[in-house]
Structure formats: structure tokens, C-alpha cells
Amino acid sequence: MPDIDWPATVQPVLGESADEIAGQLADAVAGQLEQALATRERASLALSGGSTPKPFFEKLRDKPLDWSRVDVTLADERWVPLESSDSNERLLREHFLQGGAVEARFIGMKQEHESANAGQPLAEQALSALAWPLDVLVLGMGNDGHTASLFPDAPEIDRALDPSQPDRCMALHPASQPQARLSLTRRALENAGWVALHLKGEDKMDTLRAAMDDMKSVREMPIRLFLGLGLNLFWSP
Numbered sequence: 001m002p003d004i005d006w007p008a009t010v011q012p013v014l015g016e017s018a019d020e021i022a023g024q025l026a027d028a029v030a031g032q033l034e035q036a037l038a039t040r041e042r043a044s045l046a047l048s049g050g051s052t053p054k055p056f057f058e059k060l061r062d063k064p065l066d067w068s069r070v071d072v073t074l075a076d077e078r079w080v081p082l083e084s085s086d087s088n089e090r091l092l093r094e095h096f097l098q099g100g101a102v103e104a105r106f107i108g109m110k111q112e113h114e115s116a117n118a119g120q121p122l123a124e125q126a127l128s129a130l131a132w133p134l135d136v137l138v139l140g141m142g143n144d145g146h147t148a149s150l151f152p153d154a155p156e157i158d159r160a161l162d163p164s165q166p167d168r169c170m171a172l173h174p175a176s177q178p179q180a181r182l183s184l185t186r187r188a189l190e191n192a193g194w195v196a197l198h199l200k201g202e203d204k205m206d207t208l209r210a211a212m213d214d215m216k217s218v219r220e221m222p223i224r225l226f227l228g229l230g231l232n233l234f235w236s237p
């Protein structure tokens with residue numbers, strides 16, 4: 001297991017296998033949603049895409065929750081057709097919005113517009129149906145330190161990280177990515193009640209170490225914002 005002097009803002013859960021960690025994360029998220037539903041009519045959950053979360057989605061979807069009272073959205077979306085294998089909405093529909101969680105109310109980000117910029121106002125309007133702030137947020141991270149679609153090489157990154165800008169979602173065009181993205185912004189993400197960072201692999205642990213070694217520049221590694229605010233890390237080799 002990695003021997004790290006964790007900052008007080010990071011609660012690490014380190015496992016031996018991806019399956020073990022996916023199960024522990026599913027238990028934790030279900031517990032947080034149950035707590036939210038004990039005090040309010042609806043709970044809100046934002047999930048990230050990518051390759052890491054599939055086993056987590058498949059374990060979470062059958063947790064015994066009143067899923068009809070849970071609003072689910074994405075932390076970000078690639079601006080591709082919903083049938084594309086790159087679509088995060090497709091990923092959720094195939095691996096999470098099944099079983100018990102089929103009853104959840106899903107609010108997607110992709111809109112019927114050619115560009116993410118043109119679709120952003122409709123996505124912003126769709127997201128306003130959620131009860132903000134988010135109760136539960138599950139983030140991933142790339143080896144460039146991006147999270148959601150807050151990419152350091154996106155021209156829009158400063159605006160997306162600006163706590164005073166009013167939008168909850170924003171179109172970003174990272175030079176490193178083949179597609180435009182729509183991402184929840186700092187404003188939408190930073191006030192979530194409970195945040196998990198779900199990582200798999202030694203490479204991601206190395207990136208996390210680099211992010212924690214010098215927490216100064218959030219713009220350089222946007223994950224630093226959430227490491228500083230506080231999160232629950234779920235990592236396996």
C-alpha cells in the first residue's frame with residue numbers, strides 16, 4: 001500500500017482490488033444518499049464518466065434505496081451523440097440506470113445542438129431542476145490532474161474555476177481532447193455535501209502525490225481544488 005502522509009482534508013480508503021473498492025464506494029454513496037433522504041424529499045448525485053467507475057455503477061444501482069427520490073446527473077459530458085461509445089450518458093444508461101436505479105430521475109447534459117457552446121444554455125436550464133448543492137459527488141481524475149472536464153489545457157479553465165461566475169455548467173475545449181466537453185463548474189461542484197475521488201492504478205496514485213506535493217496552483221491541476229476542500233479517496237492498484 002502507498003505510504004503517504006495524507007493531508008487532513010483527504011480521507012483515504014485504499015484497497016487491494018478494483019472490485020473491493022467499487023463495493024466500498026457503493027456502500028458509502030448509498031449511505032450518504034440514505035442520510036440525505038432521511039431529512040429531505042429528494043437527494044442529488046453527480047457521477048463522473050471514464051473507465052474506472054463501471055464496477056462501482058453496477059454495485060450501486062441495486063442498493064436498497066428509494067431511487068425514485070434520487071436525482072442523478074453527470075459531472076461532465078463529452079459533446080458526442082448519445083449513441084457514441086464516448087458518451088457518459090450512454091455509460092450511465094448501460095451500467096447504472098438499470099436495476100433499482102432505473103427509478104432515479106436522470107438529468108443529462110447533452111442537448112440537441114451541434115456545439116457544446118450552443119447547448120450550454122439548455123443544459124444549464126435542465127440542471128436547474130436539481131436541488132443544489134449536490135448531496136453526493138463522485139469524481140475521477142486524469143493524469144494531467146483534471147477532474148470532471150476541468151482540464152488545465154482548456155482555454156476556458158480560468159472561468160470554469162472562478163467561484164464568482166454564475167453558471168453551473170460550461171463548455172470547454174481542451175486541446176488534449178478529441179471532443180468538446182460540457183462540465184459542471186467550480187460553483188456547482190465545490191459545495192457538494194460529500195465528495196469521493198475514485199481512482200484505479202499506480203499512475204493515478206503518482207499523479208495524486210504530485211497534486212498534493214504542491215497544492216498552490218489549482219489551474220495547473222484542478223483536482224487540487226477538491227483535495228483542499230476535502231474528499232474521500234477510494235483507490236486500488
Ligand SMILES: O=C(O)[C@H](O)[C@@H](O)[C@H](O)[C@H](O)COP(=O)(O)O
Nearest residue numbers: 048049050051052140141142148
Ligand atoms: O468524462 C470523463 O472522462 C470523466 O468525467 C473524467 O473526469 C474522468 O473521470 C477522468 O478522465 C478519469 O477517467 P478514467 O476513469 O477513464 O481514468
